[in-house]
Structures are given as structure tokens and as C-alpha cells.
Amino acid sequence: MERAPGHVVNVRDAPPWRGRRLVALPDLLLEAHDGGYAIVVNAASGARLKVSSGLYRILSSFRLPRTLEEAVEEAGDPRIAAGVDALLGRGLLMDADRPMPMAQPLRRAVPYRFCNAPRWAAPAAGDGFVVLGVPYDLGGPGHCRDAPMLIRQRSLDYAYLLDLDTHRPRGWFDAASGERILKGVPIADAEDVHVVYGEKQADTFARMETAMRHALGERSVPLVLGGDRSLCFVMARRLAMRQPLTVLQFAPDTTMAHGEGEVVTVRDVGRRMAALEGIVSCLTLGLRADAGAAVEAGEITVAAARARGLAETVHGAMMAKDVLLAVDVGVLDTSMPPEGNGFSLSEMRDLIDAVGRRHRIAGIGIFGLDAGGMTGGAVAGELLGIVACHLALYAMHGASCAWQGGP
């Protein structure tokens, strides 16, 4: 029953399922239906599929296991055979006597796209960004799975538009620097990685890595919207295959704890990444004075960075040319009013600029946004969503500077 991707059914061939008993997936629900289409939900996976009314009629004929000839009067019609093939291909029909284990989809649709940028369609040949949401937060204690949607929703205030004449991205005017950033830089949103809570972390990570492999062109830079910062592990593993890589994490507490189990956690992700092939160094910047554990090698507190100077701290670190920039938004001072415990957005911007001036930012991750867990409640969460948008765009600007000859 399996066929290679891109296989085109020639209706004159006898399809491999001819004569076999087929059945509609037992977990299907009908969400919407009108004269033209139906939306079918796979209750087991949560996946939604839009099918034509014609396909839905064929699907309905297979409530009980039966062959095509038993189910449909016009079984000889090549359009019916093509419809059955499509239903099998989309996983709505299966072989009743040889059920295949259900394959998880790689990605899932999202209601908003980052800055309303175009939906990702194919790996790009040139420079550009691919946005990928990963609503996974079982590597730490925070509720960060809603963050991709929150960040995308807030990002709609920063609309991705094209220049009237060149048809290239306009970018945005940055009032602070007085320059236009990300001008001509394409962005595409590849939606969310499909996360199944309850499955092994390794399976989720494998799916994320596959999604990255599919979506990224050779020169694409991923912007991953987490999720918690354990996801940085997948980014590092993937990007280190291109070039030797330094991982620069901005995080409020240690990432260098010793692993205690098979799961990569927010506390040990730095140590685990440091052991990956192709990782030159792994640094964590922004630990609070009260982080709770002794500062490990490669970890720098907010106070130490300020004392040394932010740019000097970055430039003084031993880093590879390519840098994976991972920001856990908990590194920011989000107290109201600010107490100075974490970095301000302005300081974060200076730090990101310092990285972009000397290094090639190969990937960007925004992690750790727990909108509901903040002092200040939902308002603070929304605000942090806006701040996360700014961080992402500043980091993308820092990355694009390498393509455009420096800031």
C-alpha cells in the first residue's frame, strides 16, 4: 500500500488496493460540511483535513470494511479510484486487514503566521529565514507550549510587507537606530512541529529535526519559537552538521547541570549540547545572582556581564564563526516596575548586536515564554510576547547583517 512520495497514480494501472477490504479510520469526526467540502478530524491525532464533498461521500462508503466494488456502484470509474487513492494517501482510509501504524504528521497548521509572512512552501536557495514553532515544554517546569501562538499573534502588529517597486520585503523602520532593518530579507513561516504529549522526547526531537531538514535551504536561518530551551539541543545538533558551531544561550539559570535521565532538560541542555559533535563551545549568559547553583564554566551572570561591559563580554568569549543564538526570555527583567535583576530589552539588543558584528548567526531560538506564569498575569504575558517579537526581529537583523556586509 505504501508508495514513494511524488508517485502519480495512473488510473489505467490496477491499484495495489484493488480487491482488498478498505475501511475509514475509526476515529474520524466530521467538523464541518457544506455543498463543496467537509472538514474531517482525526480524533486520535487531532489532525484536521479538508476534503471535497465527493471524497467525503467515498469515505462514508467505507464505514464497514469492504472492497471498492462492494462499497461503490461506480467502482470502475477512474475518478473514484483516484479518490480512493487520495483518501489512502491522506490516511483517512486504511487497509482493513493490514492496518499500518499511524504516522504522525511532521508539522501542523497554525492560525497566525509570524509577522504575517508567507507560508513556507519549499526550501529557499538564497538567504532568508524560516520560522518554525515548537510547542513543547516538557524539558522544564514552565508552561511554554502556548508561546509560538502568542508570539505569532503579537507579531501581527509588525506586518511583513513588500516594496511596491522591487517586490522585495520592505523590512521595518527601527526608530532607535534610525535605519531600516531586514530590508529585502525573505521570511517564510513553516508553521508548528507536530508535538504529541506523552510520546518520548526523542521522538518529538526527531520530528523537529526532520522538519528543520525539510524546511531549511542550505543558507536558511531557522527562527524557532519554543517551547522551552531544551529544544535548543535539536537546533544545535542540526546546525552543527553545517559548520562548527558555538551555542550562545541567554538564560536566567544554569544549563550545565548533569543530566539525570534520558530527557534533555532546561537545566542540562548546555552540558548535553557541549558534548555534541561539531559544537565548538557552549556559553550561557545572563544568570541571576540568585540562580541557586554555583556558576559553572561557560556561564556568566548578569552582574558579571555588566561589570565587564556587554559587548566586551561577547567579544571576549571564545566562539566559532557560526553561532546559534538561543534566548530564554526569562533572562529579561520582567518585574514591574523593573528591578534590574535581568537584562533589559535594550541590553539584550546591545548583546545581540555585538554577536552579529563578529559572528554569523546560524540559528535563532526564542524559548521559555510562560505567559501565564508571570507576576502581572496575562498582561505581563502579552507584554512579554511583544518583547519576544522584538527580540526575534533584532536577532534576525543581527543575522542578516552577515549577508549584507555587516551592521
Place this chain on the structure above:
Amino acid sequence: MMDGAGHLTLFGWPSAMANADSGRFCAIGVPSDHGNGVSRGAAQAPAAVRRAASHLASPRHQGVDLGDLAGCGAQDHDTVLVRLAALVEQVVERGLRPLLIGGDHSLTYAPALALQRHGDIGVVWFDAHTDFSPWSAGQGHSHKQVLRRIEALSGVARVLQIGYRGLTIGDERYLGETSTVVTTAQARALDAADVLRLMPPELPWYLSIDIDVIDPFHAPGTSAPVPDGLEPRWLGKVVGAMAGRRKIIGADVVEVNPRLDVGGITSAIAAELLRTIADAPGER
């Protein structure tokens, strides 16, 4: 005309204009958020700001508080603006200076319209946004294009916009021949004396303070926050210098949204700014 008789007044000021000395401030609450397309809640600000002000020492110069403009919730936005402009006109005729507690920022059109009829004025616009979105006749009036409409009034001789920041579609640093834009990044490098140099002393000035000019981690209770804003202390010093060294013919604090506030800290900052304005000796 007014609501709130017998209720808490700003700084405990009396609520009748009759005995007020000329040149005093006259507080008016405008519980309206008709011009805010983002979020409801600014209509609750006059009450919240008065409550916050009750915890502050009274300013040196006593004003009056007429209460809230009545009926805002039952009238169209245009009607509210017309009535507010008429009330400001009455206040000016009594020799008093309007001190408005918004409400959303679209309401500033009313005092600007009324005050510029008496001669050329300058307008200081503290705001994270330039509020200069396109507008054409027949379009609903809102807080997104209010400054564009004010700048076009014949009696508005100067506009000083302070606090523009963030990532915007276009470069909004040029708003026309009569306008100067000081971005937040530029403002941080200026002290009060530098800012005063941008305000010709011969011109009477109206101060309009959108609370979102302040960093939203200091003042979260507002509907369109932009990160990395000004510190309240900087703003207080500059506003105090303006109130003390320039002829201020009126002022407002707008876009405080108690529904989005955290522990009332935004209302408290708004109250402190109103106190700073009222406390300054100022030219009257």
C-alpha cells in the same frame, strides 16, 4: 453636563469653578474609549487616577475638578468630542486651564481644537506612537491618527513629538514642516534644558501625555505598549521643567487602562504626572 458630583476629586480639589482663581487648572475626567480600536478600559482611568492621586500630597496650587464629562458611554464619539470642546471653551473663558484625565488619546483633538481658536499654540505629544496614520474625512476619528488631524489645525503652530520608538512600517520621524520628532533613543540623551530648547518660549503650549510613552514594565496598564520606553523619572523631570518654564495652557494624561494595569502602578504614575504639572509655578 458633569458626572461625579460628591465623588472623589483630583487632589481633593473643589468641584465648582465659581471661586477658582484665574490661571488655575481645571480637571475634567473623560471616561471614553470610543477612539481606541485595540482595547476597552481607558474609560475607567479618570476614577482610577483620582484614586491614585488621593495618596499624593496636594500640589502647591489648588485647582478645581469638575468631575467627569457625563454621558460618554451613551453618545457617539463625535458628540463626545464636540461636547468636550465646548466644555474646554467654557473653562478657558473662565480663565482656567483644562487638565484632562482620559480616556483614549483621540480626545485630545477637542482641547486642541478649542485652544487654537484663541491664537497659535504649540502641542507637546508624549507618545510611543506618532498617531499620524492616514485619515480622510468621513473616517472614524481614532487615537491612531489624532495628531495628524491636530497638526492640520490652522492655529497649531508647532508640534513636538517625544517618545516615538519601536519597529514601524515607515520612517515616522518627519511629520511635516511644523513638527519635530524626538525618538525615545534620542530623548534619553537629552535633559530637560535640551528639550525646552525645542519649545519656543513665546508660544503657549498644550501638553498631551500618552502613558505609553513610558516603558511598559513601569506602566503596563495601557492598550498599545511598545517595549523599551522612557523611564518615569525622566518624564517627570521634563514635564516639570515644561510646566515651570513655559506657558502651559492645558494638559492631559491619556491611555491609562486600569483593566490592564498591574497593582495600579500605571494610574499612580499618571497621578504623579498630573501633580507635577499642577505643582509647577508656571507662567499663567
